[in-house]
Amino acid sequence: MTANTQQDPEQYGSDTATPADLPTQYAPAEVEGKLYERWVERGYFEADPKSGKPPYTIVIPPPNVTGSLHIGHAFEHTLIDALTRRKRMQGYETLWQPGMDHAGIATQNVVERELAAEGKSRHDLGRAAFVERVWQWKAESGGQIAGQMRRLGNGVAWGRDRFTMDEGLSRAVQTVFKRMYDDELIYRAERIINWCPRCLTAISDIEVDYQDDDGELVSIRYGEGEESVVVATTRAETMLGDAAVAVHPDDERYAHLVGKRIKLPLTDRSIPVVPDAHVDPEFGTGAVKVTPAHDPNDFAIGQRHGLEPIEVLDERGIVTVHGPFEGLDRFEARSTIVAALRAEGRIVSEKRPYVHSVGHCSRCKTTLEPRLSMQWWVKVAPLAKAAGDAVRDGKVDIHPQELSQRYFDWVDNLHDWCISRQLWWGHRIPVWYGPGGETVCLGPDEQPPSGEGWTQDSDVLDTWFSSGLWPFSTLGWPEKTEALEKFYPNSVLVTGYDLLFFWVARMMMFGVYAMDGVPPFHTIALHGMVRDEHGKKMSKSFGNTVNPLVWMDAYGSDAVRLTLASGANPGTDVPIGEDWVKASRNFANKVWNATRFALMNGATVQGPLPAPEEMTAEDRWILSRLNAVITETDAYYDDYQFAKLSDTLYHFAWDEVFDWYVELTKTTFQKGGRPAEVSGRVLGEVLDVLLRLLHPVVPFVTETLWTTLTGRESVVIAAWPADSGFRDEAAEREIGTLQRVITEVRRFRADQGLQPGQRVPARLSLDGTSLAAHEDAIRALLRLEPEGEGFAATASLPVAGATVALDLSGAIDFAAERKRLTKDLGLAEKELKQTTAKLGNDGFLAKAPDDVVAKIRTRREAAEADIARITEQLAGLPTA
């Protein structure tokens, strides 16, 4: 067995830099930018479709070109970058596909707000000029986003950068649209849709945000005398469009009215009373006003009873009915109409506060208006079935698995998807209408029939239509490109759980449809949302949002990345605060200084690793631990446990390598000779591997240190460490004992009030403890002088078979020592009592595993020994 952990046996170069190249503090700002540009120039991040290596593909969830990136993007990018960097090191042909999303309605709104500030509207510019203006905005925003991604260190294939509205992706959109149109999966129909009176467009069901709003429920009497009925509503203005009153078919209270017509107040119309099972007789009066043109349920009732929808509001929510209310905004109309009804004595119970959930536009928060409208739809059922089955059949894994239930609930209950938007920024619907009412759908490169009078549909597609094609459109589809062949399906999709429906489900549907049933990824890894340091949701209105650039400037990109990765437990939200970023920066600095120290002491990666027989126990111990950590790290990576892997590496590096191994080797280095050479090589090895393990998460500091340490080109293309299988349990036990001895004596010293630097004469009895070889290290770490003339032990500490006798006659505080020993005695007695009780428990002995029983036996023996020892010490202590 060998302790060599190198995956590739190639020798390192000899031009190892000197520690003089490294300043005493890590200054991220000075290295990060240069390193990134170098990586890009060398083409490390580009993906070669012709490569013989196995592919590893992740497409970026394309950021919206609505401005700049927020901390949530930095989080997502950190995870993706770490995954791809590791796979690249593992020898995969990795593609992190970059790109951005035109984000139809969101971006159009941003530019419209800009125009509004100039006192203009998009109509002042006209469609072509407005779209041109949005392209300008896109260039600006896109540049900012790309800059932020570079700062963060994202290893994306810039050579393959795409945009949802670039030529190729637009062809993909048109190709899919045409194919689905021909397959009758896309159709046009008039339905009640969610209409935003501010954005002036239809939106789909999932773009509706429901909020509880304070409303008022008013009860209104329709009809006269015997033939009257009371209905309740929060939207009195819609009564102008009422087409019926509905009651439950079995409701005897209204049986006499069914089939009759009653007078609609404030109008000269009368409306029928219809029986409909949708009505809940228990709710309110059991009678419902029916407004088919302005309510989805009412529309359904209307269809069942052949009622004509009566539109009373226009696209801006203004009343269009001739009469006293014409021209009023919907909210003005509501109060005005209630007042008018009251004047006529129609309000039978005063309006009362009523909290109910109301749909708002997810983009501009305006209260939505259900509206009857002609729109384009995707027939979702067959696609959703296939998308659901892909997960059910195990072709695609959703991680964490709990979220797959949500996915199924959604794809199994989908309504058809409204894909047309009355916007200007987006992919125009490729349908043309002829002068004689003809309709043709065009594929790419097809022209509308010649002749006068052909016009293209003025609507654009929902932005999620194009992003739904992202996993293959970015690879050149519909062309049969080499990239498509190599990199589809994608290996993993990394995105937030908030996009499960908006984006993930759509990609699944389009993927299985367009790519012959092959779903777009093997694994869907869903992460949570970044929250503030108190776990609160970040929002602009709350003022707790974070610009990642600010922290990157202050603490470095690595610090931001490490903080984000450390918080990433699968599927759960990630709190982040500045103090944590600082702590990560401290870690980067610690790694920096440890490496600096190592280089100053002759740590090297030159030559083969010495044989274990030549090594000290601490050498073998740290290599044993190192290999165990490699395996642990791999397991966490494969399970997307970023917090766990970050934590593991953080503690291994800081606690074990820096605080113990480096400290223990100091004495070896001081003495020099062959043991120092061996430890220098081991330390070089440990750092080499550790830096490679850390690189995917903290790429910059590791690159600087690793290239200095090894003299090689770049850790980006270094081999990912492999567990050599080297383990040395004896060494691990030995060093564990050593640590106990040192900690115990340190505690004693601290309890005695000794200054850390104060040197104390001591006699060490280490025979038979395996610690004999560590005497020098023990003395160095504990500041113990050799026992000189007149040595008189005043304290004797037996630890793990060893005894450390100290002459504290110059410094000791006997009263404090007595107090400490008394306390220890109490603890030991308690321990003895507990363990004795446990071992006297037959049930425990019968069922507990052997190792647990053995552990408790050992504990009892230790407690007995402690009691004896402490009692003896107390007895021997001079009374002050």
Place this chain on the structure above:
RNA sequence: GGGCGCAUAGCUCAGCGGUAGAGCGCUGCCCUUACAAGGCAGAUGUCGCAGGUUCGAUCCCUGCUGCGCCCACCA
């Protein structure tokens, strides 16, 4: 109304049948020539409440309370 999840140290969170853990914060001592962005040592918890299973429960089961998220509906 349906579904999912959470309640552990002051804060943010791991752990999940066998003496409670981390980071930050806190206390004390130290500029011990890699690092004060550091070192060493230390304190802090009825593991939400009530039952149950078990030799043993923070961990499993049931109920309760509080909180969060998703979906649907709300005249």
